[in-house]
Protein backbone atom coordinates (compact mmCIF):
# COMPACT_ATOMS: atom_id res chain seq x y z
CA UNK A 363 0.00 0.00 0.00
CA UNK A 364 1.35 3.43 -0.91
CA UNK A 365 1.62 6.07 1.79
CA UNK A 366 2.51 8.79 -0.75
CA UNK A 367 1.93 12.30 0.68
CA UNK A 368 1.76 10.85 4.22
CA UNK A 369 4.16 12.18 6.85
CA UNK A 370 5.37 10.00 9.73
CA UNK A 371 7.27 10.80 12.94
CA UNK A 372 9.11 7.90 14.61
CA UNK A 373 10.71 8.30 18.04
CA UNK A 374 13.76 6.14 18.69
CA UNK A 375 13.98 5.67 14.93
CA UNK A 376 17.76 5.68 14.57
CA UNK A 377 18.33 2.00 15.37
CA UNK A 378 16.64 -1.27 16.30
CA UNK A 379 12.87 -1.62 15.86
CA UNK A 380 12.36 2.08 15.07
CA UNK A 381 14.95 1.96 12.32
CA UNK A 382 13.23 -1.06 10.69
CA UNK A 383 9.91 0.79 10.83
CA UNK A 384 11.44 3.91 9.24
CA UNK A 385 12.78 1.73 6.41
CA UNK A 386 9.31 0.21 5.79
CA UNK A 387 7.64 3.62 5.82
CA UNK A 388 10.11 4.96 3.24
CA UNK A 389 9.58 1.83 1.10
CA UNK A 390 5.86 2.74 1.16
CA UNK A 391 6.70 6.27 -0.08
CA UNK A 392 5.96 8.13 3.18
CA UNK A 393 8.07 11.07 4.31
CA UNK A 394 9.69 10.22 7.65
CA UNK A 395 11.08 12.23 10.54
CA UNK A 396 13.43 10.25 12.80
CA UNK A 397 13.43 11.66 16.35
CA UNK A 398 16.24 10.22 18.44
CA UNK A 399 18.60 11.08 21.28
CA UNK A 400 21.64 9.51 19.62
CA UNK A 401 23.11 12.13 17.24
CA UNK A 402 25.81 9.97 15.68
CA UNK A 403 23.47 7.07 15.08
CA UNK A 404 20.71 9.36 13.77
CA UNK A 405 23.02 11.14 11.31
CA UNK A 406 24.43 7.85 10.06
CA UNK A 407 20.91 6.46 9.71
CA UNK A 408 19.78 9.50 7.68
CA UNK A 409 22.82 9.31 5.40
CA UNK A 410 22.14 5.63 4.66
CA UNK A 411 18.43 6.26 4.05
CA UNK A 412 19.18 9.27 1.78
CA UNK A 413 21.47 7.03 -0.26
CA UNK A 414 18.78 4.36 -0.56
CA UNK A 415 15.60 6.46 -0.95
CA UNK A 416 16.89 9.82 -2.19
CA UNK A 417 17.32 13.10 -0.32
CA UNK A 418 14.29 14.99 0.97
CA UNK A 419 12.31 11.96 2.15
CA UNK A 420 13.83 11.55 5.59
CA UNK A 421 14.88 14.03 8.27
CA UNK A 422 16.71 13.44 11.55
CA UNK A 423 15.93 15.53 14.62
CA UNK A 424 18.08 15.02 17.68
CA UNK A 425 15.77 15.10 20.68
CA UNK A 426 15.42 13.56 24.12
CA UNK A 427 11.76 12.52 24.19
CA UNK A 428 11.70 12.94 27.97
CA UNK A 429 12.26 16.70 27.46
CA UNK A 430 8.67 17.80 26.84
CA UNK A 431 9.57 21.14 25.24
CA UNK A 432 12.10 19.52 22.91
CA UNK A 433 9.54 16.90 21.87
CA UNK A 434 6.99 19.65 21.21
CA UNK A 435 9.57 21.43 19.02
CA UNK A 436 10.28 18.19 17.12
CA UNK A 437 6.58 17.81 16.26
CA UNK A 438 6.37 21.48 15.21
CA UNK A 439 9.53 21.20 13.04
CA UNK A 440 8.02 18.15 11.33
CA UNK A 441 4.87 20.06 10.39
CA UNK A 442 6.89 23.15 9.42
CA UNK A 443 9.05 21.07 7.07
CA UNK A 444 6.50 18.71 5.53
CA UNK A 445 3.25 20.67 5.99
CA UNK A 446 1.32 17.94 7.78
CA UNK A 447 1.48 14.93 10.10
CA UNK A 448 -0.35 11.61 9.58
CA UNK A 449 1.48 8.83 11.44
CA UNK A 450 3.15 8.94 14.87
CA UNK A 451 5.10 5.99 16.29
CA UNK A 452 5.98 6.45 19.97
CA UNK A 453 8.73 3.82 20.02
CA UNK A 454 11.71 5.21 21.99
CA UNK A 455 12.32 3.08 25.05
CA UNK A 456 14.99 2.10 27.57
CA UNK A 457 15.43 -0.67 30.14
CA UNK A 458 17.17 0.94 33.10
CA UNK A 459 16.16 -0.48 36.47
CA UNK A 460 18.89 1.45 38.28
CA UNK A 461 17.66 4.83 37.03
CA UNK A 462 14.06 3.69 37.14
CA UNK A 463 12.66 7.21 37.22
CA UNK A 464 14.22 7.81 33.80
CA UNK A 465 12.69 4.57 32.54
CA UNK A 466 9.24 5.84 33.54
CA UNK A 467 9.93 9.21 31.89
CA UNK A 468 11.07 7.72 28.58
CA UNK A 469 8.81 4.66 28.33
CA UNK A 470 5.57 6.05 29.74
CA UNK A 471 5.50 9.83 30.28
CA UNK A 472 7.00 10.51 26.84
CA UNK A 473 4.54 8.14 25.18
CA UNK A 474 1.68 10.03 26.81
CA UNK A 475 3.20 13.40 25.80
CA UNK A 476 3.87 12.09 22.27
CA UNK A 477 0.26 10.95 21.99
CA UNK A 478 -1.09 14.34 23.11
CA UNK A 479 1.23 16.19 20.71
CA UNK A 480 0.19 13.85 17.90
CA UNK A 481 -3.47 14.62 18.61
CA UNK A 482 -2.77 18.38 18.55
CA UNK A 483 -1.41 17.98 15.02
CA UNK A 484 -3.83 15.33 13.71
CA UNK A 485 -7.13 15.30 15.62
CA UNK A 486 -10.35 16.70 14.17
CA UNK A 487 -10.80 18.29 17.63
CA UNK A 488 -8.06 20.71 16.58
CA UNK A 489 -9.41 21.12 13.03
CA UNK A 490 -6.92 18.60 11.58
CA UNK A 491 -7.52 15.75 9.14
CA UNK A 492 -7.01 12.69 11.37
CA UNK A 493 -4.24 10.12 11.42
CA UNK A 494 -2.88 7.17 13.30
CA UNK A 495 -0.75 6.66 16.45
CA UNK A 496 1.06 3.49 17.46
CA UNK A 497 2.55 3.20 20.95
CA UNK A 498 5.17 0.52 21.52
CA UNK A 499 4.71 -1.70 24.57
CA UNK A 500 6.15 -5.21 25.03
CA UNK A 501 5.20 -8.84 25.70
CA UNK A 502 6.75 -8.04 29.08
CA UNK A 503 3.34 -6.53 29.86
CA UNK A 504 1.86 -10.04 29.63
CA UNK A 505 4.70 -12.28 30.80
CA UNK A 506 6.60 -10.37 33.45
CA UNK A 507 10.06 -11.15 34.74
CA UNK A 508 11.74 -10.20 38.05
CA UNK A 509 14.58 -8.97 35.86
CA UNK A 510 12.80 -5.76 34.87
CA UNK A 511 10.00 -4.67 37.25
CA UNK A 512 9.83 -0.96 36.39
CA UNK A 513 10.23 -1.63 32.64
CA UNK A 514 7.30 -4.06 32.97
CA UNK A 515 5.20 -1.45 34.81
CA UNK A 516 5.78 1.12 32.06
CA UNK A 517 4.75 -1.35 29.36
CA UNK A 518 1.52 -2.17 31.27
CA UNK A 519 0.94 1.58 31.49
CA UNK A 520 1.37 2.08 27.75
CA UNK A 521 -1.33 -0.50 27.04
CA UNK A 522 -3.82 0.96 29.53
CA UNK A 523 -3.26 4.53 28.35
CA UNK A 524 -3.50 3.61 24.67
CA UNK A 525 -6.73 1.62 25.01
CA UNK A 526 -8.38 4.38 27.04
CA UNK A 527 -7.31 7.06 24.53
CA UNK A 528 -8.57 4.90 21.66
CA UNK A 529 -12.00 4.85 23.32
CA UNK A 530 -11.86 8.64 23.79
CA UNK A 531 -10.96 9.02 20.11
CA UNK A 532 -14.04 7.05 19.06
CA UNK A 533 -16.38 8.77 21.49
CA UNK A 534 -15.24 12.30 20.58
CA UNK A 535 -14.57 11.60 16.89
CA UNK A 536 -10.88 12.58 16.83
CA UNK A 537 -10.49 10.81 13.48
CA UNK A 538 -7.30 9.30 14.89
CA UNK A 539 -6.77 5.54 15.32
CA UNK A 540 -4.64 4.69 18.36
CA UNK A 541 -3.17 1.19 18.72
CA UNK A 542 -0.44 -0.59 20.67
CA UNK A 543 2.25 -3.04 19.58
CA UNK A 544 3.75 -5.64 21.95
CA UNK A 545 6.79 -7.46 20.55
CA UNK A 546 8.41 -10.40 22.34
CA UNK A 547 12.23 -10.52 22.32
CA UNK A 548 13.70 -8.69 19.32
CA UNK A 549 17.32 -8.71 18.18
CA UNK A 550 18.31 -5.09 18.86
CA UNK A 551 20.96 -3.32 20.95
CA UNK A 552 18.40 -2.95 23.78
CA UNK A 553 18.10 -6.70 24.21
CA UNK A 554 21.86 -7.02 24.55
CA UNK A 555 21.82 -4.71 27.59
CA UNK A 556 20.31 -7.57 29.58
CA UNK A 557 23.64 -8.51 31.17
CA UNK A 558 24.63 -4.94 32.02
CA UNK A 559 24.72 -4.18 35.76
CA UNK A 560 24.85 -0.47 34.91
CA UNK A 561 21.30 -0.81 33.56
CA UNK A 562 19.75 -3.66 35.47
CA UNK A 563 21.19 -2.84 38.93
CA UNK A 564 20.51 -5.51 41.55
CA UNK A 565 18.11 -7.29 39.19
CA UNK A 566 21.03 -8.31 36.98
CA UNK A 567 21.16 -11.48 39.11
CA UNK A 568 18.09 -12.72 37.18
CA UNK A 569 19.83 -12.39 33.82
CA UNK A 570 20.34 -16.13 33.36
CA UNK A 571 16.61 -16.83 33.83
CA UNK A 572 15.88 -14.02 31.39
CA UNK A 573 18.31 -15.47 28.84
CA UNK A 574 16.70 -18.91 29.29
CA UNK A 575 13.34 -17.30 28.40
CA UNK A 576 14.93 -15.87 25.27
CA UNK A 577 16.13 -19.36 24.31
CA UNK A 578 12.71 -20.84 25.10
CA UNK A 579 10.61 -18.25 23.26
CA UNK A 580 13.10 -17.28 20.54
CA UNK A 581 14.28 -13.90 19.30
CA UNK A 582 12.48 -12.01 16.53
CA UNK A 583 13.96 -9.94 13.71
CA UNK A 584 13.13 -6.18 13.66
CA UNK A 585 11.75 -6.62 10.12
CA UNK A 586 8.81 -8.70 11.45
CA UNK A 587 7.99 -5.97 13.96
CA UNK A 588 8.01 -3.45 11.09
CA UNK A 589 5.59 -5.71 9.19
CA UNK A 590 3.21 -5.70 12.16
CA UNK A 591 3.59 -1.94 12.49
CA UNK A 592 2.70 -1.42 8.81
CA UNK A 593 -0.46 -3.48 9.35
CA UNK A 594 -1.47 -1.24 12.27
CA UNK A 595 -0.75 1.83 10.15
CA UNK A 596 -2.69 0.73 7.08
CA UNK A 597 -5.62 -1.34 8.43
CA UNK A 598 -8.22 1.37 8.97
CA UNK A 599 -10.49 -1.02 10.93
CA UNK A 600 -8.07 -1.11 13.88
CA UNK A 601 -8.47 1.16 16.91
CA UNK A 602 -7.61 0.23 20.52
CA UNK A 603 -6.06 -3.00 19.24
CA UNK A 604 -3.24 -4.70 21.15
CA UNK A 605 -1.03 -6.44 18.62
CA UNK A 606 1.36 -9.11 19.93
CA UNK A 607 4.27 -10.47 17.93
CA UNK A 608 5.90 -13.70 19.10
CA UNK A 609 7.96 -16.46 17.50
CA UNK A 610 5.31 -19.08 18.22
CA UNK A 611 2.22 -17.21 16.99
CA UNK A 612 3.68 -14.51 14.74
CA UNK A 613 1.57 -11.36 14.35
CA UNK A 614 -1.68 -11.71 16.33
CA UNK A 615 -3.98 -9.76 18.64
CA UNK A 616 -4.68 -9.93 22.36
CA UNK A 617 -8.33 -10.48 23.18
CA UNK A 618 -10.03 -9.05 26.25
CA UNK A 619 -13.14 -10.20 28.08
CA UNK A 620 -16.02 -7.78 27.49
CA UNK A 621 -16.38 -5.40 30.44
CA UNK A 622 -19.07 -6.37 32.94
CA UNK A 623 -20.28 -4.99 36.27
Ligand SMILES: NC(=O)C1=CN([C@@H]2O[C@H](COP(=O)(O)OP(=O)(O)OC[C@H]3O[C@@H](n4cnc5c(N)ncnc54)[C@H](O)[C@@H]3O)[C@@H](O)[C@H]2O)C=CC1
Nearest residue numbers: 374377378379398399400426427455500547548550551552
Ligand atom coordinates in the same frame (compact mmCIF):
# COMPACT_ATOMS: atom_id res chain seq x y z
N1 LIG B 1 14.24 -5.35 21.70
C1 LIG B 1 13.27 -5.98 22.35
O1 LIG B 1 13.40 -7.17 22.72
C2 LIG B 1 11.97 -5.30 22.60
C3 LIG B 1 11.82 -3.93 22.55
N2 LIG B 1 10.59 -3.37 22.83
C4 LIG B 1 10.40 -1.94 22.79
O2 LIG B 1 10.63 -1.46 21.48
C5 LIG B 1 11.08 -0.11 21.53
C6 LIG B 1 12.36 0.02 20.71
O3 LIG B 1 13.32 -0.82 21.32
P1 LIG B 1 14.62 -1.36 20.56
O4 LIG B 1 14.59 -1.02 19.14
O5 LIG B 1 14.79 -2.75 20.98
O6 LIG B 1 15.71 -0.51 21.34
P2 LIG B 1 17.09 0.13 20.83
O7 LIG B 1 17.85 0.48 22.05
O8 LIG B 1 17.72 -0.74 19.83
O9 LIG B 1 16.61 1.47 20.10
C7 LIG B 1 15.97 2.47 20.83
C8 LIG B 1 16.22 3.82 20.20
O10 LIG B 1 15.59 4.78 21.04
C9 LIG B 1 16.50 5.85 21.25
N3 LIG B 1 16.23 6.50 22.54
C10 LIG B 1 16.46 6.01 23.76
N4 LIG B 1 16.13 6.91 24.69
C11 LIG B 1 15.70 8.01 24.03
C12 LIG B 1 15.25 9.28 24.44
N5 LIG B 1 15.19 9.63 25.73
N6 LIG B 1 14.88 10.16 23.49
C13 LIG B 1 14.94 9.83 22.18
N7 LIG B 1 15.38 8.65 21.73
C14 LIG B 1 15.76 7.74 22.65
C15 LIG B 1 17.88 5.23 21.21
O11 LIG B 1 18.88 6.19 20.93
C16 LIG B 1 17.71 4.19 20.12
O12 LIG B 1 18.00 4.72 18.84
C17 LIG B 1 11.24 0.22 23.00
O13 LIG B 1 10.11 0.92 23.45
C18 LIG B 1 11.34 -1.14 23.66
O14 LIG B 1 10.92 -1.10 25.00
C19 LIG B 1 9.50 -4.13 23.10
C20 LIG B 1 9.61 -5.49 23.14
C21 LIG B 1 10.83 -6.18 22.89
Ligand SMILES: CC/C=C\C[C@H](O)[C@H](O)/C=C/C=C/C=C\C=C\C(=O)C/C=C\CCC(=O)O
Nearest residue numbers: 457500501502505546547552553555556579608
Ligand atom coordinates in the same frame (compact mmCIF):
# COMPACT_ATOMS: atom_id res chain seq x y z
C1 LIG C 1 17.27 -5.80 29.35
C2 LIG C 1 16.18 -6.27 28.51
C3 LIG C 1 15.70 -5.17 27.80
C4 LIG C 1 14.57 -4.91 27.25
C5 LIG C 1 13.69 -5.46 26.24
C6 LIG C 1 12.82 -6.44 26.82
O1 LIG C 1 13.56 -7.56 26.95
C7 LIG C 1 11.61 -6.77 26.05
O2 LIG C 1 10.73 -5.68 25.95
C8 LIG C 1 10.97 -7.85 26.79
C9 LIG C 1 10.33 -8.82 26.21
C10 LIG C 1 9.71 -9.82 26.99
C11 LIG C 1 9.07 -10.85 26.44
C12 LIG C 1 8.42 -11.79 27.25
C13 LIG C 1 7.77 -12.88 26.82
C14 LIG C 1 7.75 -13.45 25.51
C15 LIG C 1 6.87 -14.44 25.25
C16 LIG C 1 6.76 -15.12 23.99
O3 LIG C 1 7.52 -14.89 23.11
C17 LIG C 1 5.69 -16.08 23.69
C18 LIG C 1 4.85 -16.51 24.79
C19 LIG C 1 3.52 -16.64 24.74
C20 LIG C 1 2.65 -16.22 23.68
C21 LIG C 1 1.28 -16.01 24.22
C22 LIG C 1 0.47 -15.11 23.35
O4 LIG C 1 0.96 -14.62 22.35
O5 LIG C 1 -0.67 -14.82 23.68
